[in-house]
Amino acid sequence: MVSGDEDAVTALAEEFAARGRKTRRLRVSHAFHSLHMDAMLQDFERVTRSVSYTPPKLPLVSNLTGGPATDAQVCDPRYWVEHVRGAVRFGDGVRTLAVRGATRYLESAPTESSAASPRRPWTPSPTSTAPPPRSSRRCAPDGTRSRP
Template identity: 55%
Template sequence: MSGQGCRTRRLAVSHAFHSARMEPMLEEFRRVVEGLSFAAPEIPVVSNATGELVDAEVVCSPTYWVEHVRSAVRFADGVRALAEYGVSTYLELGPDGTLSAMGRECLDEGQAAFVPALRREGDETRALVTALATCHTRGVHVDWATAMGGTRTGSVDLPTYAFQREHYWLVGEHRGVGDVASAGLAGVEHPLL
């Protein structure tokens, strides 16, 4: 699908977030959000309310979050904005891979990877570690000691290319050919051995 437009689909949700149906709860939500403390994000954030990079002052404002509940979601714009900033690996932190599937539809076919951290079915730990490993193989830095909760005892060197390996047979020109005794075996009267 072209990155110019995404398909739409009806979502099965308990509340009509990002619609006029949320207006009756906005003032109560504002009171709750105003009681929270905010901290500036440590990484840049693209807002689903604007589809653009947003500064820390804005996302630390209760007004932003109240308006976010009522505003339309600009998911496709956000994904395309991230791609323009050079993002090519997207880690979805959610209960399943719904946004990862939708994200793929928002960009032209290319090198982007959408990686869900969890799946509806299956082992959560395996799914998360698999997602982190996928990100790692795409060049994303993963702090493995933190990710593994300090249980890691060390790293293992992997081959630098697919067929690097150690030989466990005799090497060299004609070394041991025809002489099974050199391998600790008794000779047999067979033409192949």
């Protein structure tokens, strides 16, 4: 996943194409998880401080750290501000789950996101099936996807 200046990202995609690699541009409104989010961070932090947080009832893996999310992290407004700007460590998170014995992963999001890609670097041999609705996908460590 690459996020940043449109010209630089386009040039990188062209370089990958020249090497026979496929890329796919996500349909997003902003270059999330990049310096392009810096202008909104103060306002976003004000919003995150106005929200009441409660510890999750189920264990979570953080896309910010790639490891288990602690109650203190997810209840800290600053965590969410850092998440907007920080790199997404989705692959690390999937590996964390795999080490703990998970064999299926459910991605739930309001829109298309990184896990929707049929080729993921964290899978040993990616394959793709007909995609379910973009808001919900199950992914196995071998890269297969199934409907919820």
